[in-house]
Amino acid sequence: MSADDERHAMKMAKKKAARDKIMATKTDKKGLIVIHTGKGKGKSSAAFGMIFRCIAHDMKCAVVQFIKGGMSTGERDLILSKFTDTCAFHTMGEGFTWETQDRSRDTEMAQAAWEKAKELIRDESNHMVLLDEISIALRYDYLDINEVVEFLATEKPHMTHVVLTGRNAKDELIEIADLVTEMELIKHPFRSGIKAQIGVEY
Secondary structure (H helix, E strand, O other), X not given: OOHHHHHHHHHHHHHHHHHHHHHOOOOXXXXXXXXXXXXXXXXXXXXXXXXXXXXXXXXXXXXXXXXXXXXXXXXXXXHHHHOOOOEEXXXXXXXXXXXXXXXXXXXXXXXXXXXXHHHHHHOOOOOEEEEEOHHHHHHOOOOOHHXXXXXXXXXXXXXXXXXXXXXXXXXXXXXXXXXXXEOOXXXXXXXXXXXXXXXXXX
């Protein structure tokens, strides 16, 4: 073994010992409140990655889509065609707000989605519930942020994970969350005239 390799091995051994010491203190388990927010792409995609992990482990889970309408997406089509026994999928929105242009109807649909979300979260057999684009519904005041926070803080079962996506997550949600990731936009093909493409955006 060269001197460089030996130094590297010693450095990694020290790092592993320090890491093992830290990991030994992490013994608690709980259902997490997870937020994916920010202007960057990939918030829902990352959340669906977590849903597919649950499916792969044969853990019951559920998805409620607050804004996106009934358009075909890869995640939705795959779950509905292959995994309905493991993952309940509810598309409750009727499309993006600039398409519907009907605040009253959007509010009604968001309220219905929230009622379904509460039902699914209360069901302790669900390991994880994804509330896709709920931050958009909260941003436009289709839902009462205080009600959402109160429910998550007091009624979410201890071991149930809830994942919330959408831009501009409210400070009140971030405050009660266990894990918050902000997607940062650096470049996006849309700005270069490239439209959303199958397999990338949906």
